[in-house]
Amino acid sequence: MMRYASRIVAPLNDEMVLSLRSGDKVLISGVIFTGRDAAHRRMAENIAENRPLPFDVRGQIIYYVGPSPTPPGRVCGSAGPTTSGRMDPYTPLLLDLGLKGMIGKGKRSPDVIESMKKNRALYFGAVGGAAVLISKCINRMETVAWPELGPEAVFRMRVEDLPVVVLVDSFGNDLYSDGPAGFRRSE
Amino acid sequence: MRKAREIDVSLVSEAVKGLFIKANVSIGQDVYNALVQARDRIEGSPIGRSVLDQIIRNHDLARTEQMPICQDTGMAVVFADIGQDVLLTGGDLSAAVNLGVEEAYREGFFRKSVVEDPLFDRRNTGTNTPAVIHTRIIPGDRVKISVTPKGFGSENKSALRVFTPAQGPGEVRDFIRDTVAAAGPDPCPPVLIGVGIGGTVESAAIMAKRATLYPVGRRNPERRYAALEMETLEAVNALGIGPAGLGGTVTCLDIHMDFAPGHIAGTPVVVNICCHAARHAEVSI
Numbered sequence: 001m002m003r004y005a006s007r008i009v010a011p012l013n014d015e016m017v018l019s020l021r022s023g024d025k026v027l028i029s030g031v032i033f034t035g036r037d038a039a040h041r042r043m044a045e046n047i048a049e050n051r052p053l054p055f056d057v058r059g060q061i062i063y064y065v066g067p068s069p070t071p072p073g074r075v076c077g078s079a080g081p082t083t084s085g086r087m088d089p090y091t092p093l094l095l096d097l098g099l100k101g102m103i104g105k106g107k108r109s110p111d112v113i114e115s116m117k118k119n120r121a122l123y124f125g126a127v128g129g130a131a132v133l134i135s136k137c138i139n140r141m142e143t144v145a146w147p148e149l150g151p152e153a154v155f156r157m158r159v160e161d162l163p164v165v166v167l168v169d170s171f172g173n174d175l176y177s178d179g180p181a182g183f184r185r186s187e
Numbered sequence: 188m189r190k191a192r193e194i195d196v197s198l199v200s201e202a203v204k205g206l207f208i209k210a211n212v213s214i215g216q217d218v219y220n221a222l223v224q225a226r227d228r229i230e231g232s233p234i235g236r237s238v239l240d241q242i243i244r245n246h247d248l249a250r251t252e253q254m255p256i257c258q259d260t261g262m263a264v265v266f267a268d269i270g271q272d273v274l275l276t277g278g279d280l281s282a283a284v285n286l287g288v289e290e291a292y293r294e295g296f297f298r299k300s301v302v303e304d305p306l307f308d309r310r311n312t313g314t315n316t317p318a319v320i321h322t323r324i325i326p327g328d329r330v331k332i333s334v335t336p337k338g339f340g341s342e343n344k345s346a347l348r349v350f351t352p353a354q355g356p357g358e359v360r361d362f363i364r365d366t367v368a369a370a371g372p373d374p375c376p377p378v379l380i381g382v383g384i385g386g387t388v389e390s391a392a393i394m395a396k397r398a399t400l401y402p403v404g405r406r407n408p409e410r411r412y413a414a415l416e417m418e419t420l421e422a423v424n425a426l427g428i429g430p431a432g433l434g435g436t437v438t439c440l441d442i443h444m445d446f447a448p449g450h451i452a453g454t455p456v457v458v459n460i461c462c463h464a465a466r467h468a469e470v471s472i
Contacts, residue, residue: 023234038309068258068298077296078249078258083340083373105340105431106373127238127431128340128375129464130245132254150311151258151298163241165234165433176372179434183232183427 007161011059012100017120020166022173026124027161032061032103033144036082038152040090047093054145054154058098061124065103066151067135076141076157080131081105084123088112095119103164107176117172124164125175137162191274192328194472196283199275199330202470203265203287203318206334208295210468211255214246217402218379218440218465222246225377225430225437235435239377242430242463253295256464260297261336263288263318264396270327285316300339321393333400335467341378341460344370345395347388350454356415359384359456364422366458367439372432375462379403380423380442383457385449395459398443400467407444416442430463440465 008016010030020026033055035043043053064084068077084104091102092115100121105128108116116123126134140158147153167175226239249256265284269275277283292299292315299315302308325331346366350358363382370378381401383394406413420442429435440463449455 066258066298066300068255068260069296071254071296077298078255080258082259083343085373105375107371107432125372125431125433127241127245129257129462130241131256131258132248132252133241133245135254136248150313151300175434176432179232179234180371180427180429180432181434183429183434183436185425185427 005163010061010101012061012122013059014120017100017122017170020122020169022166022169022175022178024166026164026166028061028103028124028164029160029162030158032063032157032159034063034065034155034157036064036066036152037086038149039146039154040087042146044090044093047097055156057094059100061101061103062094062099063103063157067155068131068151070141076135076138078131079135079138080129081126084108091115095121108168113168113172113174116168116170120170122166122170123168125167126162126164134162191272192270193274193276194330195277196275196280197277198472199267199280199332200283200287200290202332202472203284203334204291206332206468206470207263207288207291207336210334210466211260211295211297211336212253213250214256214464214466215402217404218463219243219246221403221440222463225440230430230435230437232429232433232435234433235430235437238430238433239437255295255297256466257338257462258298259300259338259340260292260315261338261466262301263315264335264337265318265320266333266397267320267322268325268331269322270329271324272328273330280322281320284318284320288316288318289314330472331469332472333467333469335400338462338464341374341462344374345457345459347392347455347457349388350456352452352454354454360415360419360422362456363419363442363458364426367423367428367460368426370460371428374460375464376428376432377430377437377440377463379440379461379463379465381459381461382442382444384444384446385454386447388455390447391455391457392459394445394447395457398445399459399461399465401443403441405443409446412444412446416444
């Protein structure tokens with residue numbers, strides 16, 4: 001079921017998106033953007049009021065993370081994924097604008113998965129709590145928007161070999177349904 | 188008459204600061220050992236073992252580099268058990284606790300995750316204060332402080348239900364299992380679970396939080412509750428959620444229950460879920 005880890009480079013195109021399947025291990029390199037609750041709320045407000053987003057989402061990957069502060073001599077603090085489901089109400093709006101990938105942890109709503117199928121996008125899982133390991137894959141980090149939100153600001157990150165697994169592919173296959181099913185024991 | 192032992196609250200600040208710095212970068216040996224055992228001997232899924240391996244390597248890195256284990260360094264929860272023969276001097280106890288939290292989160296480069304107003308402005312206080320402080324008066328002349336930085340991926344999945352006297356241990360077991368099932372991958376399994384049973388809704392919640400601080404492998408001294416802990420652990424691990432929720436045999440590392448006398452008409456049960464980064468530290472002054 002699990003294939004050998006493939007390397008992909010962000011931003012993504014449709015060909016890359018269509019080639020990956022739920023359960024695939026992937027190493028992501030390139031440029032990604034961060035955003036969590038407060039940033040998503042503001043992006044949705046911008047869309048509703050016809051104002052530009054802090055970055056062009058076409059082809060991009062958003063990582064749901066609020067890093068801890070950067071200690072001296074480091075690129076960033078600990079930076080593991082937060083629970084993606086809280087971004088569900090805003091996600092289809094961004095997918096309709098061309099967002100191609102999301103990195104987080106936890107289940108997505110049926111609406112998000114439908115929108116991912118329609119717009120051809122991927123949902124990747126990073127290991128929640130593996131925050132120091134993940135910070136080692138981040139080579140550069142700069143603030144793109146809303147610095148007043150602190151850890152909830154939008155950052156641009158240059159990453160190298162960020163280890164993730166495809167949780168939901170662009171065909172709607174969901175590892176969170178298929179994975180546990182094989183290990184469930186009835187009483 | 189015996190003279191009270193004077194303790195300056197600045198000692199409390201220092202203790203709280205040191206404990207939060209320690210807890211956020213260094214996992215307890217009991218949790219660490221349980222994760223290693225899960226990876227090497229229990230987990231049946233290859234992807235589950237690889238997740239556990241990442242979690243263990245992350246703990247090693249966090250400890251050696253003094254970096255927070257998780258970017259969610261939590262809300263600061265402080266249990267202060269104060270001996271009744273202690274006289275606290277030098278200022279306000281709550282202010283002293285909050286000062287320790289503020290310094291720990293600033294100097295440790297920990298994330299500040301507290302908002303001032305929970306419903307309207309949601310403006311970050313910038314200091315990770317106020318802490319949630321539970322004080323208790325106990326016999327003796329010492330102050331015992333336990334702290335736990337509580338992450339909200341797991342706190343969000345906790346649950347409360349009040350049971351009727353007609354309902355028994357089987358219903359409580361099912362409630363805990365169903366709470367973990369509904370949470371799925373979100374609280375960062377393998378989880379640890381604290382359960383408070385009896386008393387009133389608020390005392391059950393505090394019992395549940397205290398129970399999350401017990402070491403892995405600790406069993407309730409009352410044998411029927413110890414058996415219920417084991418039986419519930421088995422039921423939870425039969426769910427197959429596994430490490431990071433990707434499927435596997437290890438969904439929960441341990442379940443700790445505490446109980447208290449309750450009312451003839453009802454039994455509150457609080458299930459407090461803790462992620463695998465179950466962080467806490469204790470000291471006695």
